[in-house]
Amino acid sequence: MEDLIRVALNAASASGVRQVDARVVAPDRFVQLAVRDGAASALTDARTDAIGVRVRTNDAWGFATTSDLRPQPIREVAQLAVRLARAAGRHAQHSLRVTDESAPRGGRYATRVAKDPFSIPPESILELLTAAEKSLHVDRTVKSGIATFSAWEENKWYGSSDGASFSSRIIHVGAGVTATAVRGANVQRRSYPASHGGDFSQAGYEFVENLDLVAHASELGREAVQLLDAPACPTGTTTVVLGSEQLALQVHESVGHATELDRIFGSEAAFAGTSWVTPGMIGTLRFGSDLMNVVADATEPGGLGTFGWDDEGVPAQRTPIVREGILVGTLSSRESAAELGLAHSGGTARASGGDRAPLVRMTNINLEPGDLSLDELLEGVNEGVFLETNRSWSIDDRRLNFQFGTEVGRRIVQGELGELVRNPIYSGMAPEFWSSMDAVANASTRHLWGLPNCGKGQPGQVARVGHAAPVARFRRVAVRGG
């Protein structure tokens, strides 16, 4: 693969561009096994190859990619990348700057696994999924059950004209089950361990075994059925306690995306949107309460956002984003960091594959735990709701006005968890919401979740990112039953 990278670098460099980098991802493998209502919903083994060549002239970037890994097609796309950059820079009025970084030379990163998920016989996995899916059907009102296993293997080689090179093999796995109970237009879903396909980690098959899907499935089915008869979540302004998974998504949408430097600078304005954060706010803005501490940590073992180097060859880092409620950092690439005047990139430029150019992306954006036990946190609630497992999510294009729905709510009365409530929705404005966080539970409630479907960019890129979050409490939140 190093030879193919050299072909690309030589072909583009010969055109006199300022910088070239190339990434070969081969194979980029995705295996999904899913059982839906006793039948195979998707049994897929996908292996794709691609090389992406990115060039930088004085004024502009150009990126071109092919799935044909023979030398001549690679030379052609390298030259096309140069043509694109030249065309893009025709009317440029500003030169393009990037940070200087110390380049890795022959670095190697690999996921450590106890059991390689690609060597597990598929019949073993299907046996597990079939048993779990069957257990969801506790009642005839459970109209649909799905059990899913997913595994990704990304084999990457990177090289650049400034001498950087590294290779990596990263494995992500995950699994989950969902029961859907239906009565008329009343549709209730319960998922374990998380919605949107389950939970995911940079790990081996041992992660899936430890989820113990079968043991959880029947209880999940019963809860979906119970929700059909549960009262609607009460409407009003109340105290909300968010479970770890829902809080992870809250961090993702209202902190992670809001602090992506390309959004802050307007580069994603037309598609993903911008941010209510402006460059001048960094270091002074109160983002949330004193209890709010958020880091971008690409070094935490097991995270979907953990790697050796990002897709610009910048080493993985742990960067404070919010410290004691004050915005202190952002997610950045070499270009956006230079635009902000930083000496170095935060190392969060990631591409979803060899066929995509790197963008500013989340790594593992983690809300740090506090020091209360869960019981202590609940004791402070006279009346409120405990919300968990995401069902719907939406936020405006500046990442201010959000509305989330969860699969389930539980009333909290005098510090005790009570009856189920259905279709809970909570909403608010991001900075007000984070400022209302008055208790954060300790590390015993913290979990590092894997989110495999973060969309951004044109052409579209789907990134896998991580979020660790504990349980936390928020006051005066608008809640209603949908």
Place this chain on the structure above:
Amino acid sequence: MNVPSARRRHSEGEPLAVLRALPPGSTGDLRIIRSASTTIRFANSRVRQPHLERSTQVSLRLADGRRLATATGSDASPEGLRRLVASASVLARVAPVERKFPGFRSPSGRGPSGLAFSKRTAELPPEDATELAEEILGAAAAEAPGARIAGVVHVGHESLRVVNSSGLDRSTNRSVAFANVLVERPDQDPPVSGWSEAAHWDAAKLAPAKLGCEAAERMARTPPETVPAGSYPVVLRGPAVGLLLLFLGNLGFAANGEVEGWSCLRRRRGKRVAPASVTLVDDPRSRDTLPRSIDYEGTWTRATPLITEGIARPVVTDLLTSGRLGRPLTGHALPPEAPWGDYGPMPTNMLLAPGDASEEELVRETRRGLLVTRFHYVRVVDPGRGIITGMTRDGTYAIENGAVARPARNLRFTESILTALEGVRLLAKERRIYSEGGESVTAPAAALGSFRFTSATLF
């Protein structure tokens, strides 16, 4: 850039030979997808992130009896195809039996001819694509000096060939062009913005200068004012109508919702769900969409009525769901390896019949309400009742006494798509294709009697 062909190239494996050599008792279908495209993003009023892509994807769905599995790859050589057979065979041997799988279909019937396709669009050089972006930038900047401009131009081509072990061998070629533009003043408090977009199979029909001007004209010139949450009559411009229709397609006309019982239209087929002025059809052959002649199982596409003069029709299907539902095959198969398949086969080329009003007349007929240019981050809240939520974006205005009165700050809506549909009052006569390359919706602007906004945002 030459138009890639789905037909055999040097070093490509012969798909029919591969299918003939499947293990005993196995059948299959194979897709070869070749695409080439250029995407020119622009932001901060300059071209950035230009992207050119050439790719090949092959996918084999193998049926070991009625046990199904899929393998995909990017290598269409004989060796690459053999690897697909090996991978799919391993999975299919252990797959649960799909009792309703009807088997792969033999070729029958005649396909459409003369589908709209633009060779020039398929082969547009990257420099010309960049020029289209520059035209948009120039027009928008002239109309709104000092504004920040962002958007995208995409041109390209996709060829799809499907063969199966029952002897089917069909191909389709599709040219695609789309562009959009955002004109904004982030320096104003609150920030203001305007938007325009269009898609076509012919890049020459994109009218880039018009898009730039339109987006600039839609940007507020005075600070937007807060409108309290509540239900209002609305005039939705084409992009907003298009997005609502996409969700209607997924929640009301996708097959899995019917199979699993959560479709919001499940109990309303054959019943009135909208005024008689509403006719919605999915027609992948139409020149007024982004045409293609076959689906991903090689079934000929055809016009499928979804709502006829306000009456809801059945869902669309592929091989598996037509078997499960006992309904006719409509030619809406997606790639079998598509993950996260909550919806299953869904409408891909929807066209909402136009009315006879101008957009100005829609506003004139609205005594008090809101004009919405587009929606952002729309998500499903409750599939059974068709409730979705999202934000307005890039040009929201208050309407008073039949005229656009002033800019409004953006609002969040949380509304049932069925309620929206029942409330259609008027449809505009001009319609446009909206797409970002995959499915497309061809829609006019629409006036609705009531639309529920549940909160306002700060800009």
